[in-house]
Amino acid sequence: MRPSVNRPPTPDVQENQEKEPTLQETINIKLIESGEKERLMELLRERLVECGWKDEMKAICRAFIKKKGRNNVTVDDLVHVITPKGRASVPDSIKAELLQRIRKFLVSAAL
Amino acid sequence: MSSKINSNNNNNHRINGQISLQPCTHLADFRSRHRSNPFRALQDCLRIKPPGGRAAIRRDPSEVPLCGVCGDSGGGRTRLYACVSCAAVHCHAPPGGGPSHAAAHAESARGGHEIAVDVDRAELFCCACRDQVYDRDFDSAVVLAQTAASTLHAPPHSVTTPTTIRLPQPENLRKRRRIDYRPWTPDPRERSLMGSSSSPLNGTVSDSDSNSDSRSNDLLPWGLRGLNNLGNTCFMNSVLQALLHTPPLRNYFLSDRHNRFYCQKKSNCNGNGNGDGIVNRRNASNNERNNNSRMCLACDMDAMFSAVFSRDRKPYSPAKFLYSWWQHAANLASYEQQDAHEFFISMLDGIHEKVEKERRKPHSQGNGDCCIAHRVFSGILRSDVMCMTCGFTSTTYDPCVDISLDLEPNQGGSAKMASTKSNHASNGEVDCLNSSQNSGISTLMGCLDRFTRPERLGTDQKFFCQQCQVRQESLKQMSIRKLPLVSCFHIKRFEHSSTRKMSRKVDRYLQFPFSLDMAPYLSSSILRRRFGNRIFPFDGDEPEASNELSSEFELFAVVTHTGKLDAGHYVTYLRLSNQWYKCDDAWITQVNENIVRAAQGYMMFYVQKMLYYKASEKQVAA
Numbered sequence: 001m002r003p004s005v006n007r008p009p010t011p012d013v014q015e016n017q018e019k020e021p022t023l024q025e026t027i028n029i030k031l032i033e034s035g036e037k038e039r040l041m042e043l044l045r046e047r048l049v050e051c052g053w054k055d056e057m058k059a060i061c062r063a064f065i066k067k068k069g070r071n072n073v074t075v076d077d078l079v080h081v082i083t084p085k086g087r088a089s090v091p092d093s094i095k096a097e098l099l100q101r102i103r104k105f106l107v108s109a110a111l
Numbered sequence: 112m113s114s115k116i117n118s119n120n121n122n123n124h125r126i127n128g129q130i131s132l133q134p135c136t137h138l139a140d141f142r143s144r145h146r147s148n149p150f151r152a153l154q155d156c157l158r159i160k161p162p163g164g165r166a167a168i169r170r171d172p173s174e175v176p177l178c179g180v181c182g183d184s185g186g187g188r189t190r191l192y193a194c195v196s197c198a199a200v201h202c203h204a205p206p207g208g209g210p211s212h213a214a215a216h217a218e219s220a221r222g223g224h225e226i227a228v229d230v231d232r233a234e235l236f237c238c239a240c241r242d243q244v245y246d247r248d249f250d251s252a253v254v255l256a257q258t259a260a261s262t263l264h265a266p267p268h269s270v271t272t273p274t275t276i277r278l279p280q281p282e283n284l285r286k287r288r289r290i291d292y293r294p295w296t297p298d299p300r301e302r303s304l305m306g307s308s309s310s311p312l313n314g315t316v317s318d319s320d321s322n323s324d325s326r327s328n329d330l331l332p333w334g335l336r337g338l339n340n341l342g343n344t345c346f347m348n349s350v351l352q353a354l355l356h357t358p359p360l361r362n363y364f365l366s367d368r369h370n371r372f373y374c375q376k377k378s379n380c381n382g383n384g385n386g387d388g389i390v391n392r393r394n395a396s397n398n399e400r401n402n403n404s405r406m407c408l409a410c411d412m413d414a415m416f417s418a419v420f421s422r423d424r425k426p427y428s429p430a431k432f433l434y435s436w437w438q439h440a441a442n443l444a445s446y447e448q449q450d451a452h453e454f455f456i457s458m459l460d461g462i463h464e465k466v467e468k469e470r471r472k473p474h475s476q477g478n479g480d481c482c483i484a485h486r487v488f489s490g491i492l493r494s495d496v497m498c499m500t501c502g503f504t505s506t507t508y509d510p511c512v513d514i515s516l517d518l519e520p521n522q523g524g525s526a527k528m529a530s531t532k533s534n535h536a537s538n539g540e541v542d543c544l545n546s547s548q549n550s551g552i553s554t555l556m557g558c559l560d561r562f563t564r565p566e567r568l569g570t571d572q573k574f575f576c577q578q579c580q581v582r583q584e585s586l587k588q589m590s591i592r593k594l595p596l597v598s599c600f601h602i603k604r605f606e607h608s609s610t611r612k613m614s615r616k617v618d619r620y621l622q623f624p625f626s627l628d629m630a631p632y633l634s635s636s637i638l639r640r641r642f643g644n645r646i647f648p649f650d651g652d653e654p655e656a657s658n659e660l661s662s663e664f665e666l667f668a669v670v671t672h673t674g675k676l677d678a679g680h681y682v683t684y685l686r687l688s689n690q691w692y693k694c695d696d697a698w699i700t701q702v703n704e705n706i707v708r709a710a711q712g713y714m715m716f717y718v719q720k721m722l723y724y725k726a727s728e729k730q731v732a733a
């Protein structure tokens with residue numbers, strides 16, 4: 001039997017999360033609730049395009065698809081392939097800028 | 112002529128230009144179990160989030176989705192998916208990246224819970240196949256929601272001012288611009304021809320001359336020659352200077368592709384009808400009609416190129432050209448003002464018309480060849496008009512020889528600036544761009560952003576929706592389907608009143624880059640950035656922007672206007688061998704690039720980068 005589509009949000013999350021959330025989790029939720037996370041993501045997208053990171057990832061994906069054949073590649077495969085390279089090649093200046101923004105947010109949110 | 116493509120009944124599903132795969136068995140199963148509108152519940156959860164207007168899935172706007180098993184909030188190594196069957200949210204990481212509670216959910220439910228939606232992208236995913244899947248109905252629902260949302264956030268002026276995309280033009284000019292012509296892309300052979308034929312253009316012509324006058328002239332690039340003012344003709348001189356140094360145009364004429372002696376001889380044969388090829392003076396001079404048919408602007412261009420690229424550096428008088436153009440323009444009843452931009456349009460028309468008249472056989476459809484004016488300047492604009500009620504979209508393609516841009520309205524609102532920001536990513540000069548945005552200076556990129564931004568058409572401009580079968584409010588979005596070899600941007604500095612008389616000139620400064628990447632304004636980029644990876648409910652078959660190097664352009668000429676409406680003066684700045692020259696009628700001077708940056712641009716000419724470099728490489732003065 002299929003559960004109703006309009007079921008309210010699953011309550012088990014709150015039950016599972018009786019334990020005190022970590023500081024990182026708290027910050028993350030604050031960022032999401034305030035909409036700051038969305039703005040940070042937009043900024044990050046923009047910066048990654050500017051510095052050529054996106055083109056680089058695209059090229060890796062293209063090469064991988066070419067090697068495997070275009071019908072034998074899933075999104076998961078691509079994410080798996082580019083994740084290590086992608087994480088390693090984000091310029092430090094971009095990381096610093098985002099960190100600065102998050103710091104500023106934390107101060108203004110007075111956590 | 113514009114071709115109308117209504118792709119509602121198109122069976123070839125295309126995703127950003129690629130034919131899509133069949134849905135996986137899980138998606139097909141899901142669809143067959145929910146015949147009518149399987150994504151109805153999801154539709155209520157679609158949220159369009161500024162900035163960028165991206166689509167996301169939230170049950171209520173303030174929901175913070177978390178994985179139902181581990182409480183992960185997504186974003187790190189994981190993405191969050193909501194099951195489209197039961198709405199449960201789970202995390203997912205690719206193999207090696209951690210556990211996938213979404214895949215576990217699909218397995219434990221024993222069928223029927225494989226399809227999920229990425230909560231931050233509103234894109235469908237099959238947790239069993241571990242791959243993105245596409246559904247036409249779902250994607251059109253998202254596109255419609257994004258469309259509706261983008262009009263809510265639009266600044267008020269775009270609602271009250273109906274389509275300000277193009278300057279309303281005199282009727283016959285507009286008609287002429289819609290003449291059926293095909294765009295032309297040079298094949299590799301022609302490209303290399305263009306490239307190679309531009310290298311001989313170095314300044315070593317007058318080596319043997321020893322007088323001091325010609326020695327100083329040698330420091331100027333070849334072909335740089337003043338044009339005499341023949342009585343308020345700076346509007347013409349300014350455009351001619353730009354055209355004389357338009358690399359592909361110059362290469363065409365200097366390689367003798369339109370030989371004026373041959374052309375005139377041929378015309379006379381046609382005019383006399385006797386076919387013996389001998390110029391008949393009597394006939395030619397007293398027959399006005401015949402005279403008109405012999406008038407050929409391309410021949411006059413040919414003569415001018417020969418003169419300007421000769422050794423002679425004395426200012427040249429383009430009297431013959433003015434006369435021919437005047438004959439051509441006199442036929443345009445509504446030609447009133449001596450406006451550089453209108454001159455540009457009408458002279459391209461003039462070149463086109465003559466060549467078309469000469470053609471005996473209809474030109475072959477496929478290779479898109481036309482007159483030289485259109486081979487160089489014509490691109491294709493794409494316009495999508497979407498019904499605000501049902502989402503039906505009608506797509507039209509129109510050739511254009513330039514892009515007319517509105518100056519941005521006076522800055523002040525910071526909300527607007529944010530909305531124009533995302534497009535700039537791939538353009539250089541980021542620093543100066545960002546600072547200019549802060550200080551509220553208009554930029555060419557800002558104008559292009561506005562030009563390609565979705566715009567709600569006013570209630571007085573309702574379009575007839577083929578699906579609703581009534582007139583409906585609509586949303587229009589322009590983008591560039593095909594870039595020309597040379598892009599001319601015309602800044603609408605002259606505001607015309609309803610009686611079509613110039614009423615006002617806008618003196619506001621506009622910043623323009625020396626290097627411009629047009630990729631953000633191409634149809635493929637515009638559609639993808641707006642809607643993500645989807646099957647579009649309209650024609651989404653666009654060539655991939657990043658595959659084409661041709662989106663990078665270099666500035667080579669700026670036509671500027673100073674002074675009042677009627678008492679103004681046109682001056683052109685030319686960039687040759689990366690050095691700027693000011694062409695003020697008969698006077699040519701070398702100028703610092705900062706003077707150019709500070710100038711009040713009226714028309715900006717950009718050439719595809721590869722042609723620019725080829726053209727300048729060997730011209731550096733000794």
Ligand SMILES: [Zn+2]
Binds near residue numbers: 195196216220
């Ligand atoms: Zn489920």
Ligand SMILES: [Zn+2]
Binds near residue numbers: 178180182183
């Ligand atoms: Zn999880």
Ligand SMILES: [Zn+2]
Binds near residue numbers: 136
């Ligand atoms: Zn599947």
Ligand SMILES: [Zn+2]
Binds near residue numbers: 408409411
């Ligand atoms: Zn001719």
Ligand SMILES: [Zn+2]
Binds near residue numbers: 464
């Ligand atoms: Zn033509």
Ligand SMILES: [Zn+2]
Binds near residue numbers: 498
């Ligand atoms: Zn409709």
